[in-house]
Amino acid sequence: MSFKQNFLWGGATAANQFEGGFDADGKGLSTADVMTAGSFDTARHITWRDPETGETGYTELTFGGKRVAPEGTVPAVLAGEFYPSHVAADFYHHYKEDIALMAEMGFKTFRMSINWSRIFPNGDDEKPNEAGLEFYDHVFDELKKYHIEPLVTLSHYETPLNLAIKYNGWASRKLIGFYTKYAETVFKRYTGKVRYWLTFNEINCMDIMPFIAGGLIDGSVQNRAQGAHNQFVASALAVKLGHEIDSNYQVGQMLAYSQLYAMTADPADQLKTLKQMDDTLFYSDVQTGGHYPASRLAYYQREGVRLADSPEDYELLAKYSADFLSFSCYTSNVVTTHEGEGKDVGGNMSMGLANPYLKNSAWGWATDPYVLRIALNTLYNRYRKPLWIVENGLGAVDQIAEDGKIHDDYRIDYLQQNIASMRDAVTIDGVDLMGYTSWGCIDLVSAGTGEMSKRYGYVYVDQDDAGTGSLRRLPKDSFYWYKQVIATNGDDLSN
Numbered sequence: 001m002s003f004k005q006n007f008l009w010g011g012a013t014a015a016n017q018f019e020g021g022f023d024a025d026g027k028g029l030s031t032a033d034v035m036t037a038g039s040f041d042t043a044r045h046i047t048w049r050d051p052e053t054g055e056t057g058y059t060e061l062t063f064g065g066k067r068v069a070p071e072g073t074v075p076a077v078l079a080g081e082f083y084p085s086h087v088a089a090d091f092y093h094h095y096k097e098d099i100a101l102m103a104e105m106g107f108k109t110f111r112m113s114i115n116w117s118r119i120f121p122n123g124d125d126e127k128p129n130e131a132g133l134e135f136y137d138h139v140f141d142e143l144k145k146y147h148i149e150p151l152v153t154l155s156h157y158e159t160p161l162n163l164a165i166k167y168n169g170w171a172s173r174k175l176i177g178f179y180t181k182y183a184e185t186v187f188k189r190y191t192g193k194v195r196y197w198l199t200f201n202e203i204n205c206m207d208i209m210p211f212i213a214g215g216l217i218d219g220s221v222q223n224r225a226q227g228a229h230n231q232f233v234a235s236a237l238a239v240k241l242g243h244e245i246d247s248n249y250q251v252g253q254m255l256a257y258s259q260l261y262a263m264t265a266d267p268a269d270q271l272k273t274l275k276q277m278d279d280t281l282f283y284s285d286v287q288t289g290g291h292y293p294a295s296r297l298a299y300y301q302r303e304g305v306r307l308a309d310s311p312e313d314y315e316l317l318a319k320y321s322a323d324f325l326s327f328s329c330y331t332s333n334v335v336t337t338h339e340g341e342g343k344d345v346g347g348n349m350s351m352g353l354a355n356p357y358l359k360n361s362a363w364g365w366a367t368d369p370y371v372l373r374i375a376l377n378t379l380y381n382r383y384r385k386p387l388w389i390v391e392n393g394l395g396a397v398d399q400i401a402e403d404g405k406i407h408d409d410y411r412i413d414y415l416q417q418n419i420a421s422m423r424d425a426v427t428i429d430g431v432d433l434m435g436y437t438s439w440g441c442i443d444l445v446s447a448g449t450g451e452m453s454k455r456y457g458y459v460y461v462d463q464d465d466a467g468t469g470s471l472r473r474l475p476k477d478s479f480y481w482y483k484q485v486i487a488t489n490g491d492d493l494s495n
């Protein structure tokens with residue numbers, strides 16, 4: 001047994017990290033456009049301005065729900081600051097070259113996102129921006145030329161900034177209407193060009209990074225709960241609309257899946273691990289399973305959360321759950337109740353405690369040779385819906401060697417272990433897997449740190465952390481290795 005004949009091999013990107021052209025052809029600002037660059041041990045900043053006094057400042061981006069701009073101020077682009085999303089890898093002007101490289105690797109699919117503020121610059125505009133729609137027409141036409149099937153995320157870590165400022169982002173139910181209008185616009189426009197859609201990237205990140213995942217300036221527990229609820233309803237409406245507009249459309253969920261392991265056999269550690277996994281799986285229970293789990297409702301009651309909802313919301317959630325469940329999965333993490341035990345992996349977006357059985361990347365992310373098999377089994381047993389791994393990969397520093405090439409054996413090693421694990425889930429455990437798109441197939445900006453030097457690609461992009469470089473593309477050794485993996489449908493992983 002092996003992968004299906006039509007298995008969708010490819011790579012993944014997100015507009016705000018890849019596209020650049022942040023103000024080109026009528027695009028409006030998004031939440032990503034006001035975030036500066038950080039590093040392994042320094043946080044990214046969200047810059048703001050007081051419209052009354054002109055005072056400026058910044059807030060550090062950290063996990064949690066603290067306000068990202070003080071009362072009376074608004075997130076803003078400030079002169080003299082560097083914002084990595086503004087140029088990124090400049091796919092906006094390199095898409096032909098980039099798609100040709102993907103075709104050379106034999107990609108069957110390409111995961112990308114549409115930048116919402118390219119289509120509706122303020123989010124609440126009456127009419128869409130035709131130039132923005134045309135850009136994606138060109139991209140989809142180019143993909144079609146090479147028979148590469150797009151997988152399109154409607155909202156990947158960027159909300160039109162105006163919606164964040166005016167409505168506190170997804171905390172407002174108004175966003176459901178703006179989003180469904182946007183979804184309807186692109187669903188109608190790209191019929192025949194796109195078949196696979198994802199509604200929200202890593203929807204569960206609403207809990208830990210509410211500004212990034214939902215445009216929430218005030219990410220209180222109440223606002224996060226409401227933000228998630230509003231996205232669930234919007235997602236269900238997108239599934240409904242998608243099916244009505246084109247019966248070929250498949251509209252999926254996208255979950256950030258991180259496997260947690262208890263550090264010890266202490267039942268208290270086991271319980272903590274189970275409850276933290278529940279915090280992630282709550283999001284797929286609703287969006288893919290169609291129902292709120294009792295544990296989340298009990299949590300909301302304890303926290304005094306009151307959802308602005310209606311009985312129709314719950315009918316929609318049950319009736320229009322996602323067609324398939326896609327997820328990102330890079331690593332696993334360790335959990336314990338034993339204060340002071342275990343070694344912290346460190347870093348600005350800390351991944352928790354180190355696993356003594358695994359090796360960590362320079363950013364503290366462990367390479368786990370079993371994680372994809374565990375993830376795939378967990379999700380398939382729970383929902384019995386087709387799965388799709390839409391992000392996986394190794395962020396590492398790459399050096400151009402004396403021979404002018406990039407010998408990224410460390411990346412190949414990571415991918416070999418992960419693809420083998422995914423293959424076991426399919427061939428041994430019988431999981432229904434639609435495809436695999438590794439993250440950042442062409443180098444792009446890191447979401448967590450804003451760095452360019454945390455590279456995931458098969459193709460190097462000459463651009464540094466300060467936004468300087470020729471943007472020249474250079475295939476790495478992994479480019480030729482992945483080409484062979486795709487050509488053999490995952491049978492030959494050798495280097």
Ligand code: BG6
Binds near residue numbers: 201202391446447449
């Ligand atoms: C996922 C996101 O969380 O992980 C991507 O969907 C992100 O947007 C990726 O880039 C890798 O994380 P990072 O912080 O290394 O870019």
